[in-house]
Every structure is written in C-alpha cells, then in structure tokens.
Amino acid sequence: MKGSYLKILCLMVAVSMVLTLAACGTAQGGGTQAETTQKVQEPVTLTFWHTWPSADTEPTKKAFDKALEDWTAANPNIKIEVDTAASDPYKQKIQTAVAAGETSDLFFWWNAAMAKPFVDAGKLLALDDYLNDGTKDKILGDALSGFTYDGKIYGLPFVTSAAFIFCNKDVFDKNGVKIPTTFEELLEAVKAFRAKNVTPFTLGNKERWPIILFQNTMAVQVAGPQLVLDAINKKASFEDPAFVKAAANLKALVDAKAFPSDALGLGYVDGQAAFAKGDIAMNYIGTWELGNLDKDGTALKGKIVPIKFPAPAGGKGTENDIWGGASGGFVVSSTTKYKDEAVKACKFFNENTDKYSYIYGLGLPVWKTSADVDAQVSSKLLIESKKLLANATSFTTGWDVLMEPKTAQKLLDLSTALLAGSITPEEFAKQMQEANK
Amino acid sequence: MNRRFSSKTAICIFVLPAFLLYAVIVIFPIFLSGYYSTLEWDGIGKSVFIGLKNYVDLFINNNDGFTKAVMNSFILAGLNVFIQLPIALALALILSRGINGESFFRIAYFIPVIISTVVIGELWIKIYNSDYGLLNTVLTGLGLKMLNHQWLSDTKVALAAVFIPVVWQYVGYHMLLMYAGAKSIPKDIFESARIDGATGIKTAFRITIPLIKPVIRVCVVFAAVGSLKFFDLVYILTNGGPLHATEVPSTLLYSTVFLKYMYGYGSAMAMFIIVECLVMTFIIQGIFKSGD
Numbered sequence: 001m002k003g004s005y006l007k008i009l010c011l012m013v014a015v016s017m018v019l020t021l022a023a024c025g026t027a028q029g030g031g032t033q034a035e036t037t038q039k040v041q042e043p044v045t046l047t048f049w050h051t052w053p054s055a056d057t058e059p060t061k062k063a064f065d066k067a068l069e070d071w072t073a074a075n076p077n078i079k080i081e082v083d084t085a086a087s088d089p090y091k092q093k094i095q096t097a098v099a100a101g102e103t104s105d106l107f108f109w110w111n112a113a114m115a116k117p118f119v120d121a122g123k124l125l126a127l128d129d130y131l132n133d134g135t136k137d138k139i140l141g142d143a144l145s146g147f148t149y150d151g152k153i154y155g156l157p158f159v160t161s162a163a164f165i166f167c168n169k170d171v172f173d174k175n176g177v178k179i180p181t182t183f184e185e186l187l188e189a190v191k192a193f194r195a196k197n198v199t200p201f202t203l204g205n206k207e208r209w210p211i212i213l214f215q216n217t218m219a220v221q222v223a224g225p226q227l228v229l230d231a232i233n234k235k236a237s238f239e240d241p242a243f244v245k246a247a248a249n250l251k252a253l254v255d256a257k258a259f260p261s262d263a264l265g266l267g268y269v270d271g272q273a274a275f276a277k278g279d280i281a282m283n284y285i286g287t288w289e290l291g292n293l294d295k296d297g298t299a300l301k302g303k304i305v306p307i308k309f310p311a312p313a314g315g316k317g318t319e320n321d322i323w324g325g326a327s328g329g330f331v332v333s334s335t336t337k338y339k340d341e342a343v344k345a346c347k348f349f350n351e352n353t354d355k356y357s358y359i360y361g362l363g364l365p366v367w368k369t370s371a372d373v374d375a376q377v378s379s380k381l382l383i384e385s386k387k388l389l390a391n392a393t394s395f396t397t398g399w400d401v402l403m404e405p406k407t408a409q410k411l412l413d414l415s416t417a418l419l420a421g422s423i424t425p426e427e428f429a430k431q432m433q434e435a436n437k
Numbered sequence: 438m439n440r441r442f443s444s445k446t447a448i449c450i451f452v453l454p455a456f457l458l459y460a461v462i463v464i465f466p467i468f469l470s471g472y473y474s475t476l477e478w479d480g481i482g483k484s485v486f487i488g489l490k491n492y493v494d495l496f497i498n499n500n501d502g503f504t505k506a507v508m509n510s511f512i513l514a515g516l517n518v519f520i521q522l523p524i525a526l527a528l529a530l531i532l533s534r535g536i537n538g539e540s541f542f543r544i545a546y547f548i549p550v551i552i553s554t555v556v557i558g559e560l561w562i563k564i565y566n567s568d569y570g571l572l573n574t575v576l577t578g579l580g581l582k583m584l585n586h587q588w589l590s591d592t593k594v595a596l597a598a599v600f601i602p603v604v605w606q607y608v609g610y611h612m613l614l615m616y617a618g619a620k621s622i623p624k625d626i627f628e629s630a631r632i633d634g635a636t637g638i639k640t641a642f643r644i645t646i647p648l649i650k651p652v653i654r655v656c657v658v659f660a661a662v663g664s665l666k667f668f669d670l671v672y673i674l675t676n677g678g679p680l681h682a683t684e685v686p687s688t689l690l691y692s693t694v695f696l697k698y699m700y701g702y703g704s705a706m707a708m709f710i711i712v713e714c715l716v717m718t719f720i721i722q723g724i725f726k727s728g729d
Contacts, residue, residue, distance in 0.1 A: 088676075088695070091695060091696070092691075092695040095480060095481070095695055095698075098481055099480050099481050117479050117481050117482060117698055118481060120482050121481040121482035121483075206589075206675070206676065206678060206679075207676070208678070261567065261587050261590070262566075262567040262568075262587040262589070262590040263590065264587070264590035264591075264592075264678065264679035265565075265587060265590030265591075265595065265675060265678065265679050266566075266589075266590065270566075274568070405696065405697050405698045406697045406698070406699065409692070409696055409697050413680075413681075416678075416679070416680060417680060420592070420680055422680060
C-alpha cells in the first residue's frame, strides 16, 4: 500500500512537470510567430516613484495625478507605473534602490546637497543635451542652480515654496491681539496669547525639521543671507555672534512658551491637524501646506492671513529675506533603458505638476505660466502669498537640503535641543561649528 | 530503510538546500557587513578602507549616543524578562488549568501579537496624545490631573511610555508557548499531586514550572535577544526621540545609514548588535544549564 502511494505521487509530479514544459513551449512558439508578422512598436513602461501616497496628507498628489492624466492622453504608448512612500521611508526606499542599482526610471528627489551623493556616484542622468529645446528659458530665475553640479544639470525643479506665518484672524480678533510686524511685536503677541491660555504657534516636531524653519529664518534675518551661505559652505564660522544672537532669539520664543508643550513628540501632520482645529493662533510653514490651509469645509477657510516672518531690529537681513526656494523635482536614473522617453517624461511632469500645483493652490510656480493659467488659480490665499513675495530680496532654502547629510542631521538635533531648552545659544553655535568643520 | 536515511551522507543531502539558503541569506551578509564595517562609505558611491576606526568611534570616542541606546535596550530586556515573562507565565498557568472561556482568552491575549506593529504604534500614539488622548483624559476624569504628562514629548517619561506597548504586545506570544508546554504535561502527574493534597499554587511551582523549563528557557532567550535588537514600535512611536531619550541601537542604526548616509559606521553598529545577541544567548543557556 505504501509502495503504490509513493509510485502514484511520483507519477503525478512527473506529469505536472511535463505539462509545464509543454505550456512553455506553446507560448514561445506563439510568441515568435507574432513577432515576425508585426512591426515592433512596443509600448514602453516607465517606472516612476514619488513621495505623495495620499492626497489627504500630501496634496501634491492631486497635481501629479492630473499631470499623469494629461500624459496618458497624449502618450498612450508610454505607460507610467507609479509607486509611492512618504517622507523618511521614501528616502530609505530610494537610497536602497539606488545602492542596489534598481532605481525606477524617474523619481522625485531633493536638490542641492541631498542629490550630491547620487550625482557623485553617477546614478543620475545628466540632462544637458536634452535641454537645448527652450526648456531652460521656461524656468524662472536661477531655480536650475539647485540641480546643477560641476556645470551639468541633473534634474528639473517644480514648485517653489516660501514660508509664511499663517495667522488665524479669528483667534487674533477674539483675544484682542494685533498681527505683529516686528520680532519684538511677535514676542509681545506670544506672551499675550499665553496669558489667555491660547497656544501661539502650532508645531509638530517629532521629525525634527519643522523647528528649523524658525531657526533658519531667524539666522538669515540676523546674519544676512550671504553670511549664512558662507557659513554653510564652510567659508565663515557658525560661532559668529550673529548666529548666537539668532539662537538667543529662538530661545526667547521658547521661553515665552510660543510652542505647544508636546511639540517634541507630536508628528508634523498632527501639528498641522491641531492648527486646523481652529484654536491656535499662528502656523509658520511653507506654501506646500496651502492645500490644507485653504480647504473647503474646514474651520480655517477664509480666516487665514499670511504674513512674512517679522524681523528683529538691527539685523543684517529683513523680513524680505524669504525662507524657501525650489528644493526638489523629478530626476532620471542613469540606468534607465529608455533615455529619450524618460527625459521627455521628466520635462513633462516637472512642468505640469508645477502648473497644476499652482492652479490647485498648492505652491508657487517655478516654470513660466501664461495668463490663462493665472486666471485658473482659485486659491485667494495663494495669490495673497504670491503678492507678499513681490519685494523679496533673497530666497534661502532649508539648510537640511543645503548641508551635507551628516551636518544636516546635527542641525536638526541641535535645533530640537534649543526647542527643548536643553542647550544654550552659545553651545548651539559651538556644536554647529564643530559639526560643520 | 532507517539505516539508509540516517547515514551521514543522506543527512547532509537533505539538510543541504535549507543550509544553502540560510548561508546565502543570513551568514554571508553578516560577513559582508563585517567587511563593510571596515570602510568609510555612504552606501552609494566609492568607499575608503579605514580598518577598525569605525569601532573606535563607536565605543571610545562616541558622540552620537550609542552607549545610551545600548543601555536603553538592556532596560527593555530587563523589563521583558522580569515583567513580561512572569505575566505570560501566570496567564499560561491559569489558562492551562482549564477555566471557562479558555480558548476565548487564549485568542484575546494573542491578538496584539498578530496585529500589525504599525497599527499598534498609531493606536498608542493616539492614546498618549496630550490633548485628546485616552490616558490623559482618563487620568483627568479620575481626578488625577496632576499625573497628566506629555507622554511621548517629555524626555523624562518617554522611555517608559514607549516600553509599555512593547512589553504589552508580546505577552500573548510567550503565554502561548508556555501554555502549550503546560498542556503537554501528562494529566496523571496532576492527579497524583492532587491525591497527595497539593494546592493549585504548590502544583504550579513544584510541578508545572520545573517541567516546562525548556519552554521557559526558549522564551527567555527570545525575550532578551529580541529586546536587544527591537526596532518597530520604537521607530513608530518616537523614532528614538525626543532628543534621543528613547533611542535603541536599531533606531540609531537606521538613522545613521539612511539619514546620515554613513553605511560603514552603521555596519559596525550592526556587527555589535549581532555579537551582543550571540553572547546573550550563550549567557542565558549557561544560566539555565547551571540551574539544572
């Protein structure tokens, strides 16, 4: 009985193996027949990774999806396969893929020092040869410089952001506080709000970068944008008294309890959600949040007034030295099999995600827009914010993108320590300089 | 037939496929990590051989909190072995005596083990929220408002706040192992104990526990070694923050490799964790053997 069972089992295995071989054989035979009778116009599939998984938390997804719609209609033969992950897990996903040589054909990445490791390792495709068709003229200002390394261009930017303090006018009016125009007035406003038990600023600093909007802006306003760039590029020292004064200004805000008591452990998204509830006075954040700040049906609609971050007296910078800039865009992997199609997609998606982000009120355009596109922008808040930039004298992007990754992480830690009150401004400057040597 | 199957050649042949898989997926990458730990490398571009400098930076000139992270992992190991395991043992002993609703409780205690760690993390983040979280609301409701804390933002309480869900999650897992062990003890032993007049607690301490000692040993090894390399819940709850108060070696390793682009240094950390886990396993086996 046992012997015959074994024999039947072996027979079944043998039969299934033969059947599999036969199936493969037929498929191959059919394939070769089709190839010889048709002209090859194979559809190309490009893989595309970006960092906006859900339109609820990352409004940019809406703009990307609309650009994808336009692309699919215009290019039925070039399919785009999208994959996503958010924030830090996205950075890890891309790094692992780049190291393993399995990057997608196109992906979103930040510029300046964040793309430098990839450029140095030859993982990104240089786009210079493809940009002589007028693309360069369509991009405003020197936004391309972020993606330029050793004179070659490795990516195109879309959307530039600027940071503003978004004030909830209702909260200001209810508590009889006037909207500040100088840093000293801002401190007074913070103290007035705390006296009435209102949280002055929202801040979810678990990921550690939200606090550096404050630290970066305050440093630029005291030291001036040129000294800041020099220090980042190691030509000047972070122990310059201007940086110590800027850190002391941040300490003054922290001591006046400008930030929520759970800022250290609250996630960034939760911090924004707390502001959306409507009882916090101010939100210093970039224009990428405009989609959420102006959303229909929320407690904030129509109540938000954007202002530039008020500067302290006696600094080398003013409120017109804006935190922001084009900090990222879509890049092409150097190992892509379809260079022409991928670069075409790169140009298309950068330009159109830029356009739709502008139209949906998610950000400021960095590609030239025509008058009819301007007319489609329905977000009053975006138009008001854009007006505030009319007198901007400089744009400094977040230092975490401008600095080497190791130094950037130290900056995040030190700024968080300032927020927690566990180091003094002098120590902040000293450790910052040590990390930047 | 038996002799053929137990000859050394036959054994080698049957073990070979699984062993090859294990060698390629586990053993080989460990040696590769060992090699990477002697390099200064960002994981993507060129690398520079620097010998043991990474280890010197890790242990002697350490400036990124690795020592504190290792201390935290030892605290977690202590909590798991001396709090989580006794709770699991007590539950296992009670359930294995055959109470009402035995299978219901068995499932209920095991559910935290099978729920996705991300879900558990997000759940506890909401429980710990300072404004509307369940914990602070219940404390205030009970009139204990002064016990309200910023659970995940206050460096003084964050470590405790993070370790509680960690200890809670795997109680069911160890309970199930010990329950299975207790259930496999032959019923006659309990009967004769009862005839001799032994009470429940005496039976538990003098009979059940000694007989499931091998299972307990396995649980101690899993709990201790698992704590040394624990990652998931800490990453989700606090990512090592605030201000590195809840940093454990694996979260520090993650940020070193993926945020600071220091692959060689990160590999040195990884090697340390591997060696530390092996040493811990041997120590625990030794303790149990000498207790026999």
